[in-house]
Amino acid sequence: MRLNEFQxxxxxxxxxGELKDKLANYGMGIAGEAAEVTDELKKAVFHGHDLNADKIKKELGDCLHYIAGIATFLDLTLEEIAYENIEKLKKRYPDGFSEKASRNRVI
Structure with missing residues (x-):
């Protein structure tokens, strides 16, 4: 499935409702779902749980839904957001990510 199709x-x-209320709702939704992803990772890394990739996949999907909603409210597309993010990362890390490049980046 393509990103814009998902959106x-x-x-x-x-x-x-009002744009500000929709943005607040979906912004809080992203935070809540991201917290669920974080909790799953914390359990696997620090609590000795098995890593539950299926649970993480579902929570990441929920994050994507809220991101798509905010994009829609602001007349943006997921594909343009993804493209611009990749372009930014290519400029920031032209040779790929490294700790050294991260510490010394100017963009």
Missing amino acids: NLSKRTLPD
Whole structure:
């Protein structure tokens, strides 16, 4: 599935209301779902749990839904967001990521 197709399909659950309320709702949604991803990783890294990739996949999907919603509210597409992010990373790390490049980056 392409990103813009996902974004379009996820529109069926968008809330009605004022833009500021929709943005707050979906911004908090991202934070909540990202916290669930973080909790799964914490359990695996620090608590001795098995890494549950299926659970993480579901929570990442929820994050993507909220990101798609905010993009829709702001008349952006997921594909343009993804493209611009890759372009930024290519400029920031032209030779790929390294700790040294991260410490010395100017962009």
